[in-house]
Amino acid sequence: MIARGTLLSFGLWIVLLAFVRVAVIPPESCGIESEERIAESAVAAAAWMTRNQNADGTYVYLYYNESDTIPIAYNEVRHAGVTMSLYQAAGRLGDREALATADDALAWMEENLVRQDGWAALALGGRTDRPPLGASALMVIAMAERRLATADTQYDDLMREVGRYLTVLQRDDGGFHVAWRIDVDAPDTVGRSRFYPGEALWALALLHEAFPGEGWDSHARDALHFITTLRDDVEDVSFPPLADQWTAYGLAEMVEWGLTDLQIDYARKLAGRFGILVRTASQREGSWYGSLLRGEDARASGVGTWTEGLAGLWRVAAYDDRLADIKDKTEERLHCIAGILADRQFDAEEAEEYDRPGLIEGAWFHEGETRMDDQQHAFSGIIYALDALAEHQMREPEETLE
Amino acid sequence: MTEILRAAVGVFATLAPFGLIPAFLAVSRNGREDEDARADRTLPLTVITALVVLLVAVVITDLFLGFLDVSPESFQAAAAVIMAPLAVRLLWSGRSLGLGEVATSRPWLLPLAIPGLAGPASLGIVVVYSGRYGEADAAVAVTIAIVAAGALLYTGDFLQRRLGARAIGVLGRLSGALIIAIAVELAVDGVRSV
Numbered sequence: 001m002i003a004r005g006t007l008l009s010f011g012l013w014i015v016l017l018a019f020v021r022v023a024v025i026p027p028e029s030c031g032i033e034s035e036e037r038i039a040e041s042a043v044a045a046a047a048w049m050t051r052n053q054n055a056d057g058t059y060v061y062l063y064y065n066e067s068d069t070i071p072i073a074y075n076e077v078r079h080a081g082v083t084m085s086l087y088q089a090a091g092r093l094g095d096r097e098a099l100a101t102a103d104d105a106l107a108w109m110e111e112n113l114v115r116q117d118g119w120a121a122l123a124l125g126g127r128t129d130r131p132p133l134g135a136s137a138l139m140v141i142a143m144a145e146r147r148l149a150t151a152d153t154q155y156d157d158l159m160r161e162v163g164r165y166l167t168v169l170q171r172d173d174g175g176f177h178v179a180w181r182i183d184v185d186a187p188d189t190v191g192r193s194r195f196y197p198g199e200a201l202w203a204l205a206l207l208h209e210a211f212p213g214e215g216w217d218s219h220a221r222d223a224l225h226f227i228t229t230l231r232d233d234v235e236d237v238s239f240p241p242l243a244d245q246w247t248a249y250g251l252a253e254m255v256e257w258g259l260t261d262l263q264i265d266y267a268r269k270l271a272g273r274f275g276i277l278v279r280t281a282s283q284r285e286g287s288w289y290g291s292l293l294r295g296e297d298a299r300a301s302g303v304g305t306w307t308e309g310l311a312g313l314w315r316v317a318a319y320d321d322r323l324a325d326i327k328d329k330t331e332e333r334l335h336c337i338a339g340i341l342a343d344r345q346f347d348a349e350e351a352e353e354y355d356r357p358g359l360i361e362g363a364w365f366h367e368g369e370t371r372m373d374d375q376q377h378a379f380s381g382i383i384y385a386l387d388a389l390a391e392h393q394m395r396e397p398e399e400t401l402e
Numbered sequence: 403m404t405e406i407l408r409a410a411v412g413v414f415a416t417l418a419p420f421g422l423i424p425a426f427l428a429v430s431r432n433g434r435e436d437e438d439a440r441a442d443r444t445l446p447l448t449v450i451t452a453l454v455v456l457l458v459a460v461v462i463t464d465l466f467l468g469f470l471d472v473s474p475e476s477f478q479a480a481a482a483v484i485m486a487p488l489a490v491r492l493l494w495s496g497r498s499l500g501l502g503e504v505a506t507s508r509p510w511l512l513p514l515a516i517p518g519l520a521g522p523a524s525l526g527i528v529v530v531y532s533g534r535y536g537e538a539d540a541a542v543a544v545t546i547a548i549v550a551a552g553a554l555l556y557t558g559d560f561l562q563r564r565l566g567a568r569a570i571g572v573l574g575r576l577s578g579a580l581i582i583a584i585a586v587e588l589a590v591d592g593v594r595s596v
Contacts, residue, residue: 009503009513013522016487025480027471275596279476286471310596329475329596 023293027286028279030336031343039386041342044362045379046089049082049372050101051358057108059372063359066368070359076124078373080109080138084145085376091149091397092383099149099401102142109139110158114182119164121180130179130188136165137199144206151400156210163207166200167219174226175234176200194235197227198246205253220254228266241266243273245305245377248312252395255319264322271313271326277306278333285340300341300364304377307337311384318393331388338385341378409531409543410550412584413456416485416524419551421498421574423558424567425518428501429509433556447510449552452519456544459525463532463540474533478592481526482585488523489585492578496571519551523581530588 052060062071086102089095113120114131121131122139140162143155169177176197177187204220232240251267284294314330317323351361363370430444503513532540
């Protein structure tokens with residue numbers, strides 16, 4: 001005999017457990033499991049970026065697949081970012097077409113430089129009076145990636161020249177002004193950007209890697225100190241640390257220089273931040289009610305940045321024993337999120353259903369729209385996720401292109 | 403060793419033996435100084451059954467989470483939610499089982515062992531610890547916690563006589579507060595983990 005109270009108690013528990021299952025822990029799904037197919041996804045993304053370059057060196061910025069329209073819009077920060085990814089494709093995949101495309105894009109950037117007092121900064125049309133820090137930081141990174149992919153040193157002086165713009169904008173606390181106001185010859189002290197400091201950090205770290213002994217490392221260390229101690233407060237981040245993949249790239253570059261306990265702790269928290277984003281994304285994929293409860297899918301540029309961030313932190317964990325405990329978990333998450341990305345990408349068969357399959361195949365669409373950085377971040381995230389799965393700790397390509 | 407002890411404290415807290423003492427004393431004579439106490443097997447049966455159930459949970463954690471398609475880190479948040487009703491009940495009444503609930507034909511099984519000791523809260527935390535510390539450490543922690551809870555139940559009559567029912571109730575309420583603290587830690591750790 002079972003008391004009525006006990007039966008009631010069991011009934012309430014079943015209701016609670018059902019609620020927990022649906023609302024708290026919906027099933028997680030990781031899309032494509034095959035690493036080979038995930039790698040194919042990266043190749044297709046690189047092909048999209050290569051194929052969709054305009055004659056002047058810019059890329060197709062936005063495309064709406066339902067209306068088959070390409071709006072007139074452009075952004076030089078994202079231009080530099082896509083170029084960076086193409087140089088990564090050149091180095092990683094031995095992709096000569098990607099190299100040629102990126103070189104054309106780099107030539108466009110050279111044509112759009114603003115020069116003053118020994119520094120150069122990338123700025124597009126309307127923003128030449130205030131060249132944004134992020135565009136120049138990513139341009140430096142793109143050139144550094146080119147140097148790693150080809151061992152060609154022809155852009156070294158330009159790297160230094162653009163790099164000097166980053167140091168001009170660095171504040172005493174290690175943070176950065178967002179731009180230099182050409183009209184009044186002073187930094188823009190009003191504008192703000194959450195991600196520019198991370199971009200500048202990675203650029204400065206790469207400058208030190210390329211030109212050791214020139215002092216770039218002290219700027220990078222100051223930037224990392226700012227990011228790990230002040231940025232979240234300064235930028236009023238609601239859920240710190242800010243999910244910033246650029247900082248993860250920077251940490252991965254600087255881990256060999258030696259990181260403080262505080263910086264390692266920050267890296268751990270950042271990995272957790274990306275980890276929960278990945279788990280939430282996998283819960284969206286796992287069931288029909290997952291997407292109802294967790295909201296719509298993030299666009300590929302967002303998902304790609306989480307992947308890039310985790311991959312950068314995997315390198316930190318692989319190098320520094322203080323994070324050894326999160327290495328395996330990070331690999332699991334990377335496999336999962338790279339699989340989700342590969343699964344959501346439009347393949348050749350789906351592309352054939354559209355008027356211009358060349359703008360579809362290898363792309364990620366969000367509500368009928370793809371933006372060039374969707375392909376950029378997804379591509380970079382996937383190739384570095386594959387590195388982690390292959391235990392390939394060095395970020396540099398194993399062979400350089402002639 | 404520190405991790406095992408930490409896990410044992412966590413499991414012990416979710417067993418909430420102080421909250422179980424009144425219900426246990428209502429059906430068992432274990433620990434009392436009379437002839438019936440020796441013949442009463444309620445305590446060993448309760449403790450062994452709960453131990454077996456919790457050890458099975460330790461062993462099947464991976465299988466269970468795989469069946470649910472849930473990562474251990476995500477499950478932590480679920481475990482935290484599952485603990486809440488027990489914590490609220492303990493805070494409210496100081497008891498994890500009502501006296502009316504033990505009127506069953508085999509009270510050592512239902513409700514003392516399940517869900518009294520091996521209930522959703524303790525099962526939840528055992529699954530979390532099995533994923534976090536590994537099966538072997540979690541099994542040792544569960545065994546330590548169950549033995550400690552059994553010892554506490556054995557001395558329940560003595561404690562109630564020496565401290566009074568009200569003090570036992572206060573200790574039960576404190577167990578509820580401790581479970582809330584553990585649930586918060588689990589939820590926060592689940593959110594911050596990779």
